Amino acid sequence: MKKLIQVLIAGMVISLLAACGSDDASSEEGSSEEGSETYQVGATQIVEHPSLDQAYKGFQDALEDEGLDVEYDFQSAQNDQNNVQPISNNFVADGVDLIFANSTPSALGALQATEDIPILFTSVTDAAGAGLVESMDEPGENITGVLDLHPDAINQTVEFIAENFPEATVGTVYNAGEQNSVAQIDAAKKAMEGTDLSLEERTVANASEVKDAATTLVEDVDVFYIITDNTVVSALDSVVGVANEQDIPLMVGEPDSLKGGGFATYGIDYHTIGYRTGEMAAQILTGEKTPKDIPVEYPPELQLFINEQAAEEQGVEWNDSWDEEAELVEAE
Structure with a gap:
Protein backbone atom coordinates (compact mmCIF):
# COMPACT_ATOMS: atom_id res chain seq x y z
CA MET A 1 0.00 0.00 0.00
CA LYS A 2 2.78 2.40 0.93
CA LYS A 3 4.57 1.60 -2.30
CA LEU A 4 1.37 2.25 -4.30
CA ILE A 5 0.94 5.66 -2.66
CA GLN A 6 4.54 6.57 -3.50
CA VAL A 7 3.97 5.62 -7.13
CA LEU A 8 0.80 7.71 -7.28
CA ILE A 9 2.55 10.72 -5.74
CA ALA A 10 5.45 10.42 -8.17
CA GLY A 11 3.02 10.28 -11.07
CA MET A 12 1.25 13.39 -9.86
CA VAL A 13 4.55 15.25 -9.53
CA ILE A 14 5.59 14.29 -13.06
CA SER A 15 2.21 15.40 -14.41
CA LEU A 16 2.47 18.72 -12.62
CA LEU A 17 6.00 19.29 -13.92
CA ALA A 18 4.92 18.45 -17.45
CA ALA A 19 1.99 20.85 -17.18
CA CYS A 20 4.27 23.63 -15.90
CA GLY A 21 6.73 22.96 -18.67
CA SER A 22 3.94 23.16 -21.21
CA ASP A 23 2.72 26.45 -19.74
CA ASP A 24 6.27 27.86 -19.76
CA ALA A 25 6.79 26.80 -23.35
CA SER A 26 3.47 28.33 -24.32
CA SER A 27 4.37 31.52 -22.49
CA GLU A 28 7.79 31.67 -24.12
CA GLU A 29 6.27 31.04 -27.53
CA GLY A 30 3.78 33.89 -27.08
CA SER A 31 6.56 36.20 -25.93
CA SER A 32 8.68 35.25 -28.93
CA GLU A 33 5.85 35.92 -31.34
CA GLU A 34 5.08 39.24 -29.69
CA GLY A 35 8.73 40.24 -29.72
CA SER A 36 9.15 39.34 -33.37
CA GLU A 37 6.39 41.81 -34.26
CA THR A 38 8.04 44.81 -32.62
CA TYR A 39 11.10 46.34 -34.26
CA GLN A 40 13.41 49.10 -33.09
CA VAL A 41 14.41 51.53 -35.85
CA GLY A 42 16.89 54.34 -35.44
CA ALA A 43 15.96 57.18 -37.85
CA THR A 44 18.41 59.98 -38.54
CA GLN A 45 18.66 62.91 -40.95
CA ILE A 46 21.12 65.75 -41.32
CA VAL A 47 18.54 68.49 -40.79
CA GLU A 48 14.77 68.95 -40.65
CA HIS A 49 13.27 70.49 -43.77
CA PRO A 50 10.14 69.65 -45.83
CA SER A 51 11.74 67.24 -48.33
CA LEU A 52 13.57 65.13 -45.76
CA ASP A 53 10.56 65.23 -43.45
CA GLN A 54 8.32 63.91 -46.25
CA ALA A 55 10.78 61.09 -46.97
CA TYR A 56 10.71 60.07 -43.30
CA LYS A 57 6.92 60.19 -43.29
CA GLY A 58 6.80 57.99 -46.38
CA PHE A 59 9.15 55.49 -44.74
CA GLN A 60 6.91 55.27 -41.68
CA ASP A 61 3.76 54.98 -43.80
CA ALA A 62 5.19 52.03 -45.74
CA LEU A 63 6.07 50.08 -42.62
CA GLU A 64 2.65 50.76 -41.18
CA ASP A 65 0.99 49.61 -44.41
CA GLU A 66 3.11 46.45 -44.26
CA GLY A 67 1.56 45.75 -40.86
CA LEU A 68 4.80 46.00 -38.89
CA ASP A 69 4.90 47.27 -35.33
CA VAL A 70 7.85 49.66 -35.22
CA GLU A 71 9.24 51.86 -32.46
CA TYR A 72 11.28 54.79 -33.78
CA ASP A 73 14.14 56.72 -32.25
CA PHE A 74 14.34 59.84 -34.44
CA GLN A 75 17.46 62.01 -34.25
CA SER A 76 18.26 65.12 -36.31
CA ALA A 77 21.86 66.27 -36.59
CA GLN A 78 20.56 69.87 -36.75
CA ASN A 79 22.77 70.45 -39.82
CA ASP A 80 25.88 69.97 -37.69
CA GLN A 81 28.34 67.39 -39.02
CA ASN A 82 29.73 66.93 -35.52
CA ASN A 83 26.41 65.39 -34.47
CA VAL A 84 26.18 62.84 -37.28
CA GLN A 85 28.52 60.14 -36.02
CA PRO A 86 27.45 60.13 -32.37
CA ILE A 87 23.82 59.62 -33.42
CA SER A 88 24.62 56.44 -35.34
CA ASN A 89 27.01 55.26 -32.65
CA ASN A 90 24.19 55.54 -30.12
CA PHE A 91 21.87 53.54 -32.36
CA VAL A 92 24.46 50.78 -32.50
CA ALA A 93 24.95 50.85 -28.74
CA ASP A 94 21.17 50.59 -28.29
CA GLY A 95 21.06 47.55 -30.56
CA VAL A 96 18.42 48.82 -32.99
CA ASP A 97 17.16 46.40 -35.62
CA LEU A 98 17.65 48.80 -38.52
CA ILE A 99 18.92 52.33 -39.23
CA PHE A 100 17.02 54.66 -41.57
CA ALA A 101 19.54 57.21 -42.83
CA ASN A 102 17.82 60.16 -44.51
CA SER A 103 20.57 62.11 -46.36
CA THR A 104 24.10 61.42 -47.55
CA PRO A 105 25.90 62.58 -44.36
CA SER A 106 23.53 60.49 -42.22
CA ALA A 107 24.10 57.40 -44.36
CA LEU A 108 27.87 57.83 -44.22
CA GLY A 109 27.71 58.16 -40.44
CA ALA A 110 25.65 55.00 -40.14
CA LEU A 111 27.97 53.02 -42.39
CA GLN A 112 30.98 54.07 -40.35
CA ALA A 113 29.19 53.02 -37.17
CA THR A 114 28.24 49.45 -38.08
CA GLU A 115 28.87 46.58 -40.47
CA ASP A 116 26.18 44.42 -38.91
CA ILE A 117 22.98 46.43 -38.50
CA PRO A 118 21.02 46.91 -41.77
CA ILE A 119 21.05 50.48 -43.11
CA LEU A 120 18.38 51.80 -45.48
CA PHE A 121 19.08 55.23 -46.97
CA THR A 122 17.21 57.75 -49.05
CA SER A 123 17.59 61.44 -49.99
CA VAL A 124 21.02 60.46 -51.32
CA THR A 125 22.05 61.75 -54.74
CA ASP A 126 25.09 59.65 -55.66
CA ALA A 127 25.47 56.59 -53.43
CA ALA A 128 28.44 55.14 -55.31
CA GLY A 129 30.24 58.47 -55.59
CA ALA A 130 29.77 59.08 -51.87
CA GLY A 131 31.27 55.68 -51.06
CA LEU A 132 28.08 54.21 -49.62
CA VAL A 133 27.88 51.34 -52.12
CA GLU A 134 30.17 49.86 -54.75
CA SER A 135 27.48 50.06 -57.43
CA MET A 136 23.74 50.38 -57.89
CA ASP A 137 23.34 46.66 -58.57
CA GLU A 138 25.73 45.47 -55.87
CA PRO A 139 25.25 47.41 -52.63
CA GLY A 140 27.16 46.52 -49.50
CA GLU A 141 26.50 43.70 -47.10
CA ASN A 142 24.38 45.84 -44.81
CA ILE A 143 23.31 48.90 -46.84
CA THR A 144 21.00 49.81 -49.71
CA GLY A 145 18.27 52.33 -50.46
CA VAL A 146 16.63 54.76 -52.88
CA LEU A 147 18.25 57.81 -54.48
CA ASP A 148 16.58 61.22 -54.60
CA LEU A 149 17.96 62.30 -57.98
CA HIS A 150 16.51 60.97 -61.19
CA PRO A 151 19.28 60.60 -63.81
CA ASP A 152 17.55 63.12 -66.08
CA ILE A 268 10.23 63.79 -57.61
CA ASP A 269 7.99 63.24 -54.62
CA TYR A 270 10.07 62.68 -51.49
CA HIS A 271 7.24 60.85 -49.77
CA THR A 272 7.37 58.34 -52.62
CA ILE A 273 11.09 57.58 -52.28
CA GLY A 274 10.73 57.33 -48.51
CA TYR A 275 7.81 54.95 -48.97
CA ARG A 276 9.80 52.71 -51.32
CA THR A 277 12.66 52.67 -48.82
CA GLY A 278 10.17 51.60 -46.14
CA GLU A 279 9.02 48.71 -48.35
CA MET A 280 12.63 47.57 -48.61
CA ALA A 281 13.01 47.87 -44.84
CA ALA A 282 9.98 45.65 -44.28
CA GLN A 283 11.54 42.90 -46.38
CA ILE A 284 14.74 43.13 -44.35
CA LEU A 285 13.15 43.33 -40.92
CA THR A 286 11.00 40.27 -41.58
CA GLY A 287 13.97 38.29 -42.87
CA GLU A 288 12.65 37.97 -46.40
CA LYS A 289 15.77 39.64 -47.84
CA THR A 290 19.08 41.19 -46.80
CA PRO A 291 20.39 44.57 -47.97
CA LYS A 292 22.79 42.99 -50.45
CA ASP A 293 19.81 41.28 -52.13
CA ILE A 294 18.16 44.63 -52.96
CA PRO A 295 19.75 46.88 -55.61
CA VAL A 296 19.83 50.62 -55.04
CA GLU A 297 16.94 52.25 -56.90
CA TYR A 298 16.39 55.53 -58.72
CA PRO A 299 13.23 57.54 -58.01
CA PRO A 300 10.23 57.22 -60.36
CA GLU A 301 9.72 59.29 -63.50
Whole structure:
Protein backbone atom coordinates (compact mmCIF):
# COMPACT_ATOMS: atom_id res chain seq x y z
CA MET A 1 0.00 0.00 0.00
CA LYS A 2 2.78 2.40 0.93
CA LYS A 3 4.57 1.60 -2.30
CA LEU A 4 1.37 2.25 -4.30
CA ILE A 5 0.94 5.66 -2.66
CA GLN A 6 4.54 6.57 -3.50
CA VAL A 7 3.97 5.62 -7.13
CA LEU A 8 0.80 7.71 -7.28
CA ILE A 9 2.55 10.72 -5.74
CA ALA A 10 5.45 10.42 -8.17
CA GLY A 11 3.02 10.28 -11.07
CA MET A 12 1.25 13.39 -9.86
CA VAL A 13 4.55 15.25 -9.53
CA ILE A 14 5.59 14.29 -13.06
CA SER A 15 2.21 15.40 -14.41
CA LEU A 16 2.47 18.72 -12.62
CA LEU A 17 6.00 19.29 -13.92
CA ALA A 18 4.92 18.45 -17.45
CA ALA A 19 1.99 20.85 -17.18
CA CYS A 20 4.27 23.63 -15.90
CA GLY A 21 6.73 22.96 -18.67
CA SER A 22 3.94 23.16 -21.21
CA ASP A 23 2.72 26.45 -19.74
CA ASP A 24 6.27 27.86 -19.76
CA ALA A 25 6.79 26.80 -23.35
CA SER A 26 3.47 28.33 -24.32
CA SER A 27 4.37 31.52 -22.49
CA GLU A 28 7.79 31.67 -24.12
CA GLU A 29 6.27 31.04 -27.53
CA GLY A 30 3.78 33.89 -27.08
CA SER A 31 6.56 36.20 -25.93
CA SER A 32 8.68 35.25 -28.93
CA GLU A 33 5.85 35.92 -31.34
CA GLU A 34 5.08 39.24 -29.69
CA GLY A 35 8.73 40.24 -29.72
CA SER A 36 9.15 39.34 -33.37
CA GLU A 37 6.39 41.81 -34.26
CA THR A 38 8.04 44.81 -32.62
CA TYR A 39 11.10 46.34 -34.26
CA GLN A 40 13.41 49.10 -33.09
CA VAL A 41 14.41 51.53 -35.85
CA GLY A 42 16.89 54.34 -35.44
CA ALA A 43 15.96 57.18 -37.85
CA THR A 44 18.41 59.98 -38.54
CA GLN A 45 18.66 62.91 -40.95
CA ILE A 46 21.12 65.75 -41.32
CA VAL A 47 18.54 68.49 -40.79
CA GLU A 48 14.77 68.95 -40.65
CA HIS A 49 13.27 70.49 -43.77
CA PRO A 50 10.14 69.65 -45.83
CA SER A 51 11.74 67.24 -48.33
CA LEU A 52 13.57 65.13 -45.76
CA ASP A 53 10.56 65.23 -43.45
CA GLN A 54 8.32 63.91 -46.25
CA ALA A 55 10.78 61.09 -46.97
CA TYR A 56 10.71 60.07 -43.30
CA LYS A 57 6.92 60.19 -43.29
CA GLY A 58 6.80 57.99 -46.38
CA PHE A 59 9.15 55.49 -44.74
CA GLN A 60 6.91 55.27 -41.68
CA ASP A 61 3.76 54.98 -43.80
CA ALA A 62 5.19 52.03 -45.74
CA LEU A 63 6.07 50.08 -42.62
CA GLU A 64 2.65 50.76 -41.18
CA ASP A 65 0.99 49.61 -44.41
CA GLU A 66 3.11 46.45 -44.26
CA GLY A 67 1.56 45.75 -40.86
CA LEU A 68 4.80 46.00 -38.89
CA ASP A 69 4.90 47.27 -35.33
CA VAL A 70 7.85 49.66 -35.22
CA GLU A 71 9.24 51.86 -32.46
CA TYR A 72 11.28 54.79 -33.78
CA ASP A 73 14.14 56.72 -32.25
CA PHE A 74 14.34 59.84 -34.44
CA GLN A 75 17.46 62.01 -34.25
CA SER A 76 18.26 65.12 -36.31
CA ALA A 77 21.86 66.27 -36.59
CA GLN A 78 20.56 69.87 -36.75
CA ASN A 79 22.77 70.45 -39.82
CA ASP A 80 25.88 69.97 -37.69
CA GLN A 81 28.34 67.39 -39.02
CA ASN A 82 29.73 66.93 -35.52
CA ASN A 83 26.41 65.39 -34.47
CA VAL A 84 26.18 62.84 -37.28
CA GLN A 85 28.52 60.14 -36.02
CA PRO A 86 27.45 60.13 -32.37
CA ILE A 87 23.82 59.62 -33.42
CA SER A 88 24.62 56.44 -35.34
CA ASN A 89 27.01 55.26 -32.65
CA ASN A 90 24.19 55.54 -30.12
CA PHE A 91 21.87 53.54 -32.36
CA VAL A 92 24.46 50.78 -32.50
CA ALA A 93 24.95 50.85 -28.74
CA ASP A 94 21.17 50.59 -28.29
CA GLY A 95 21.06 47.55 -30.56
CA VAL A 96 18.42 48.82 -32.99
CA ASP A 97 17.16 46.40 -35.62
CA LEU A 98 17.65 48.80 -38.52
CA ILE A 99 18.92 52.33 -39.23
CA PHE A 100 17.02 54.66 -41.57
CA ALA A 101 19.54 57.21 -42.83
CA ASN A 102 17.82 60.16 -44.51
CA SER A 103 20.57 62.11 -46.36
CA THR A 104 24.10 61.42 -47.55
CA PRO A 105 25.90 62.58 -44.36
CA SER A 106 23.53 60.49 -42.22
CA ALA A 107 24.10 57.40 -44.36
CA LEU A 108 27.87 57.83 -44.22
CA GLY A 109 27.71 58.16 -40.44
CA ALA A 110 25.65 55.00 -40.14
CA LEU A 111 27.97 53.02 -42.39
CA GLN A 112 30.98 54.07 -40.35
CA ALA A 113 29.19 53.02 -37.17
CA THR A 114 28.24 49.45 -38.08
CA GLU A 115 28.87 46.58 -40.47
CA ASP A 116 26.18 44.42 -38.91
CA ILE A 117 22.98 46.43 -38.50
CA PRO A 118 21.02 46.91 -41.77
CA ILE A 119 21.05 50.48 -43.11
CA LEU A 120 18.38 51.80 -45.48
CA PHE A 121 19.08 55.23 -46.97
CA THR A 122 17.21 57.75 -49.05
CA SER A 123 17.59 61.44 -49.99
CA VAL A 124 21.02 60.46 -51.32
CA THR A 125 22.05 61.75 -54.74
CA ASP A 126 25.09 59.65 -55.66
CA ALA A 127 25.47 56.59 -53.43
CA ALA A 128 28.44 55.14 -55.31
CA GLY A 129 30.24 58.47 -55.59
CA ALA A 130 29.77 59.08 -51.87
CA GLY A 131 31.27 55.68 -51.06
CA LEU A 132 28.08 54.21 -49.62
CA VAL A 133 27.88 51.34 -52.12
CA GLU A 134 30.17 49.86 -54.75
CA SER A 135 27.48 50.06 -57.43
CA MET A 136 23.74 50.38 -57.89
CA ASP A 137 23.34 46.66 -58.57
CA GLU A 138 25.73 45.47 -55.87
CA PRO A 139 25.25 47.41 -52.63
CA GLY A 140 27.16 46.52 -49.50
CA GLU A 141 26.50 43.70 -47.10
CA ASN A 142 24.38 45.84 -44.81
CA ILE A 143 23.31 48.90 -46.84
CA THR A 144 21.00 49.81 -49.71
CA GLY A 145 18.27 52.33 -50.46
CA VAL A 146 16.63 54.76 -52.88
CA LEU A 147 18.25 57.81 -54.48
CA ASP A 148 16.58 61.22 -54.60
CA LEU A 149 17.96 62.30 -57.98
CA HIS A 150 16.51 60.97 -61.19
CA PRO A 151 19.28 60.60 -63.81
CA ASP A 152 17.55 63.12 -66.08
CA ALA A 153 16.46 65.68 -63.47
CA ILE A 154 19.33 68.14 -63.82
CA ASN A 155 19.49 67.77 -67.61
CA GLN A 156 15.80 68.55 -67.97
CA THR A 157 16.01 71.46 -65.55
CA VAL A 158 18.90 72.96 -67.50
CA GLU A 159 16.98 72.42 -70.75
CA PHE A 160 13.99 74.23 -69.25
CA ILE A 161 16.17 77.19 -68.27
CA ALA A 162 17.83 77.31 -71.70
CA GLU A 163 14.47 77.23 -73.51
CA ASN A 164 12.70 79.79 -71.33
CA PHE A 165 15.59 82.07 -70.29
CA PRO A 166 18.04 82.00 -73.23
CA GLU A 167 21.59 83.26 -72.68
CA ALA A 168 20.94 83.39 -68.93
CA THR A 169 23.61 83.51 -66.29
CA VAL A 170 22.47 81.01 -63.66
CA GLY A 171 23.35 81.67 -60.04
CA THR A 172 23.62 78.89 -57.49
CA VAL A 173 24.42 78.64 -53.78
CA TYR A 174 25.51 75.37 -52.19
CA ASN A 175 27.56 73.82 -49.40
CA ALA A 176 30.78 72.47 -50.91
CA GLY A 177 31.13 70.22 -47.88
CA GLU A 178 28.15 68.13 -49.01
CA GLN A 179 29.13 65.39 -51.46
CA ASN A 180 25.50 65.32 -52.52
CA SER A 181 25.74 68.94 -53.65
CA VAL A 182 29.12 68.75 -55.37
CA ALA A 183 27.86 65.88 -57.53
CA GLN A 184 24.83 67.94 -58.58
CA ILE A 185 26.84 71.04 -59.40
CA ASP A 186 29.21 68.97 -61.52
CA ALA A 187 26.19 67.50 -63.32
CA ALA A 188 24.73 70.96 -63.90
CA LYS A 189 28.00 72.20 -65.41
CA LYS A 190 28.09 69.21 -67.72
CA ALA A 191 24.46 69.75 -68.73
CA MET A 192 25.19 73.39 -69.63
CA GLU A 193 27.92 72.41 -72.07
CA GLY A 194 26.74 73.21 -75.58
CA THR A 195 24.09 75.67 -74.35
CA ASP A 196 24.23 79.45 -74.12
CA LEU A 197 23.95 79.30 -70.32
CA SER A 198 26.70 80.08 -67.82
CA LEU A 199 26.94 79.25 -64.12
CA GLU A 200 27.90 81.60 -61.30
CA GLU A 201 28.60 79.86 -57.96
CA ARG A 202 28.65 80.83 -54.31
CA THR A 203 29.45 78.39 -51.51
CA VAL A 204 28.36 78.48 -47.88
CA ALA A 205 29.27 76.55 -44.75
CA ASN A 206 26.02 77.02 -42.83
CA ALA A 207 22.47 78.29 -43.21
CA SER A 208 23.24 81.73 -41.77
CA GLU A 209 25.42 82.52 -44.81
CA VAL A 210 22.76 81.73 -47.43
CA LYS A 211 21.07 85.11 -47.70
CA ASP A 212 24.33 87.03 -48.08
CA ALA A 213 25.54 84.57 -50.71
CA ALA A 214 22.33 84.95 -52.71
CA THR A 215 22.50 88.73 -52.42
CA THR A 216 26.01 88.83 -53.88
CA LEU A 217 24.68 87.12 -57.01
CA VAL A 218 21.92 89.62 -57.74
CA GLU A 219 23.92 91.89 -60.04
CA ASP A 220 25.35 89.04 -62.08
CA VAL A 221 22.59 86.49 -62.66
CA ASP A 222 19.29 86.15 -64.52
CA VAL A 223 18.05 82.94 -62.85
CA PHE A 224 18.64 81.26 -59.50
CA TYR A 225 19.01 77.46 -59.41
CA ILE A 226 19.08 75.89 -55.95
CA ILE A 227 19.82 72.16 -56.01
CA THR A 228 18.85 69.73 -53.25
CA ASP A 229 21.51 71.05 -50.90
CA ASN A 230 20.43 70.45 -47.30
CA THR A 231 22.12 73.57 -45.95
CA VAL A 232 20.59 75.94 -48.48
CA VAL A 233 17.17 74.29 -48.60
CA SER A 234 16.91 74.61 -44.82
CA ALA A 235 17.24 78.37 -45.34
CA LEU A 236 15.39 78.61 -48.65
CA ASP A 237 13.19 81.44 -47.46
CA SER A 238 16.30 83.65 -47.56
CA VAL A 239 16.79 82.95 -51.27
CA VAL A 240 13.06 83.30 -51.97
CA GLY A 241 13.09 86.75 -50.39
CA VAL A 242 15.95 87.87 -52.62
CA ALA A 243 14.39 86.31 -55.73
CA ASN A 244 11.02 88.00 -55.12
CA GLU A 245 12.55 91.37 -54.36
CA GLN A 246 14.83 91.34 -57.41
CA ASP A 247 12.44 89.60 -59.89
CA ILE A 248 14.80 86.68 -60.41
CA PRO A 249 13.16 83.31 -61.27
CA LEU A 250 14.08 80.66 -58.70
CA MET A 251 14.52 77.14 -60.06
CA VAL A 252 14.75 74.47 -57.33
CA GLY A 253 15.65 70.81 -57.04
CA GLU A 254 12.42 69.28 -55.72
CA PRO A 255 8.68 70.04 -55.39
CA ASP A 256 8.68 70.71 -51.65
CA SER A 257 10.84 73.77 -52.26
CA LEU A 258 8.11 75.11 -54.53
CA LYS A 259 5.79 75.17 -51.53
CA GLY A 260 8.41 77.36 -49.88
CA GLY A 261 8.39 79.86 -52.76
CA GLY A 262 10.45 78.35 -55.58
CA PHE A 263 9.24 78.83 -59.15
CA ALA A 264 9.80 75.54 -61.00
CA THR A 265 11.51 72.16 -60.94
CA TYR A 266 11.71 68.81 -62.64
CA GLY A 267 11.44 66.76 -59.53
CA ILE A 268 10.23 63.79 -57.61
CA ASP A 269 7.99 63.24 -54.62
CA TYR A 270 10.07 62.68 -51.49
CA HIS A 271 7.24 60.85 -49.77
CA THR A 272 7.37 58.34 -52.62
CA ILE A 273 11.09 57.58 -52.28
CA GLY A 274 10.73 57.33 -48.51
CA TYR A 275 7.81 54.95 -48.97
CA ARG A 276 9.80 52.71 -51.32
CA THR A 277 12.66 52.67 -48.82
CA GLY A 278 10.17 51.60 -46.14
CA GLU A 279 9.02 48.71 -48.35
CA MET A 280 12.63 47.57 -48.61
CA ALA A 281 13.01 47.87 -44.84
CA ALA A 282 9.98 45.65 -44.28
CA GLN A 283 11.54 42.90 -46.38
CA ILE A 284 14.74 43.13 -44.35
CA LEU A 285 13.15 43.33 -40.92
CA THR A 286 11.00 40.27 -41.58
CA GLY A 287 13.97 38.29 -42.87
CA GLU A 288 12.65 37.97 -46.40
CA LYS A 289 15.77 39.64 -47.84
CA THR A 290 19.08 41.19 -46.80
CA PRO A 291 20.39 44.57 -47.97
CA LYS A 292 22.79 42.99 -50.45
CA ASP A 293 19.81 41.28 -52.13
CA ILE A 294 18.16 44.63 -52.96
CA PRO A 295 19.75 46.88 -55.61
CA VAL A 296 19.83 50.62 -55.04
CA GLU A 297 16.94 52.25 -56.90
CA TYR A 298 16.39 55.53 -58.72
CA PRO A 299 13.23 57.54 -58.01
CA PRO A 300 10.23 57.22 -60.36
CA GLU A 301 9.72 59.29 -63.50
CA LEU A 302 10.08 63.05 -63.44
CA GLN A 303 7.35 65.66 -63.54
CA LEU A 304 7.51 69.39 -64.22
CA PHE A 305 6.18 71.26 -61.19
CA ILE A 306 5.48 75.01 -61.17
CA ASN A 307 4.37 77.45 -58.49
CA GLU A 308 2.26 79.97 -60.43
CA GLN A 309 2.19 82.48 -57.58
CA ALA A 310 5.99 82.42 -57.30
CA ALA A 311 6.26 82.93 -61.05
CA GLU A 312 4.21 86.11 -60.73
CA GLU A 313 6.19 87.35 -57.73
CA GLN A 314 9.49 86.72 -59.52
CA GLY A 315 8.50 88.49 -62.74
CA VAL A 316 8.24 85.38 -64.90
CA GLU A 317 6.23 85.72 -68.11
CA TRP A 318 3.78 82.82 -68.15
CA ASN A 319 4.08 80.29 -70.97
CA ASP A 320 0.67 78.85 -71.90
CA SER A 321 2.23 75.45 -72.64
CA TRP A 322 2.95 75.08 -68.92
CA ASP A 323 -0.78 74.71 -68.26
CA GLU A 324 -0.67 71.27 -69.87
CA GLU A 325 2.91 70.25 -69.12
CA ALA A 326 3.19 71.15 -65.44
CA GLU A 327 1.60 70.16 -62.20
CA LEU A 328 0.83 73.35 -60.35
CA VAL A 329 1.92 73.66 -56.73
CA GLU A 330 0.67 76.26 -54.29
CA ALA A 331 2.90 77.94 -51.72
CA GLU A 332 2.21 77.12 -48.09
